[in-house]
Each structure stands twice: as C-alpha cells, then as structure tokens.
Amino acid sequence: MNLSPLSRWWQGFALPGKLVLIAASALFVLVVALGIRSALIGNAKVETRLARNQAEAATQSGSDAVETVGRQQSAEVATDTITKENDHAIRSAQGADAPVAPAAAAAGRASLCRRAAYRERPECVQHAPAR
Amino acid sequence: MSAQSACSTLLPDEWRKGVDGAPLPDGDTVGDWIAFGDAQTGQLDKANDRYKAAVGIVARCEERDRAAVKRSRPKVLGIF
Numbered sequence: 001m002n003l004s005p006l007s008r009w010w011q012g013f014a015l016p017g018k019l020v021l022i023a024a025s026a027l028f029v030l031v032v033a034l035g036i037r038s039a040l041i042g043n044a045k046v047e048t049r050l051a052r053n054q055a056e057a058a059t060q061s062g063s064d065a066v067e068t069v070g071r072q073q074s075a076e077v078a079t080d081t082i083t084k085e086n087d088h089a090i091r092s093a094q095g096a097d098a099p100v101a102p103a104a105a106a107a108g109r110a111s112l113c114r115r116a117a118y119r120e121r122p123e124c125v126q127h128a129p130a131r
Numbered sequence: 132m133s134a135q136s137a138c139s140t141l142l143p144d145e146w147r148k149g150v151d152g153a154p155l156p157d158g159d160t161v162g163d164w165i166a167f168g169d170a171q172t173g174q175l176d177k178a179n180d181r182y183k184a185a186v187g188i189v190a191r192c193e194e195r196d197r198a199a200v201k202r203s204r205p206k207v208l209g210i211f
Contacts, residue, residue, distance in 0.1 A: 043205070046203060046205045049202075050199070053199035053200075053202050053203050054196065056199065057192075057195035057196055057199040060195055061138065061141060061191065061195055064141075064188060064191055064192070065142070065188045065192075069143055069188075072180060072181060072184045075177075075180055076177050076180075079173045079176055079177055080173070083153075083169065083170050086166070086169045086173075087166045087170065090162050090165050090166045091162040091166060093162070095161060096160060096161055096162030097160050097161070097162060098160060098161045099159060099160055099161075100160060100163075100164055105156075108156075109155065117151070117152035118155070121155065123155050
C-alpha cells in the first residue's frame with residue numbers, strides 16, 4: 001500500500017510520541033485562539049477599564065480640590081482676623097502715633113510703587129513720573 | 132486611549148491673579164507703617180499657602196491619573 005509522506009511520518013511515532021504531538025498541537029491551537037481573542041476583545045475591555053478608572057480618578061481629584069480650596073479660604077479668613085487684631089495692638093502701642101519724617105514716608109511709598117504688586121495702584125499711577 | 136484630566140483646571144481662576152499686596156498706609160505715623168508691614172506679611176502668608184495648596188492639588192491629581200493607567204494595563208492572553 002502506498003502511504004503519503006505525512007502518513008509515513010506519523011506512523012514512525014510510537015503511541016507515547018503520538019500523544020505528546022497531539023497534546024502539543026492542542027496547546028498551540030489554544031494559545032493562538034486566546035491570542036486572537038485577546039487581540040479582538042482585549043483592547044475594548046482595556047479601553048473601558050481605563051475610561052472607568054480615569055473617571056473615578058477625576059471625581060476624586062475634583063473632591064480633593066474642593067476640600068483643599070475650602071480649607072485655604074478658611075485659613076485666609078483666619079489670617080485676616082490676625083491682621084485686624086495685630087493692627088489694633090500696634091496702633092494701641094505707645095509711640096505708634098509718632099510721626100514718620102515726611103521724606104522717609106515719601107521714599108517708602110515711592111519704593112513700594114516700584115514693585116509689580118503696586119505699580120498699577122491709583123496712589124502709584126497718579127504719582128508716576130511723566131513719560 | 133482616553134485623555135487624562137487636565138489637573139491644572141482644578142485650580143480656582145482667582146488664584147491665577149495672585150494675592151494683592153496690603154493697602155498702602157493711609158497716614159504717616161509709626162503705627163501706620165508698622166501695621167502696613169504686618170498686613171503685608173499676612174498677604175505673603177496667603178500667597179505661600181496658596182502655592183503649596185495648588186502644588187498639592189496638581190501633584191495628587193497627576194498621581195491618581197498615573198495609578199488609573201497602571202490599574203488598566205492589558206492582560207496577557209486575556210488572563211494574566
């Protein structure tokens with residue numbers, strides 16, 4: 001009987017060898033199938049999972065920002081309270097009503113008007129040197 | 132890939148303008164100028180605290196975004 005080369009090759013294996021070949025082939029097919037499945041479905045699942053996780057992170061960051069800004073606003077109110085209390089204490093102190101020499105006061109104001117924080121203030125703009 | 136959140140948009144618009152300096156002294160006594168100095172320091176405290184708060188908000192936001200991407204990593208063969 002004439003056998004094909006493949007049949008002759010297959011018949012060259014003993015039973016244990018044939019079982020190993022069958023198991024290895026099945027494993028190979030399984031790996032390829034899982035790889036194809038992962039490529040087709042996996043990307044969609046990853047995108048969904050990423051979108052969900054990022055939305056959750058954005059919600060938590062939003063809450064964090066609201067709480068942090070709220071705490072900062074409370075702290076600034078407390079700072080203003082300290083400023084008012086200090087102002088009262090300073091002006092009530094002995095010598096607080098002593099006059100500052102006019103030239104020194106003028107130099108102090110001119111110095112402040114050179115700062116970016118004060119440059120656009122009306123008190124500084126009205127005294128700015130003519131260009 | 133979904134876009135990450137722009138963490139800097141969490142900061143109040145007002146903070147972008149910075150903290151104003153204290154009002155200039157309205158008189159010229161010793162008390163006026165010392166009180167101005169103290170008030171200016173209060174404004175400095177506000178500015179420093181806002182900076183720290185802003186850096187914290189953005190840093191924590193960026194860390195959450197990184198963790199979200201890491202948790203979403205694709206699985207090998209859909210299993211691991």
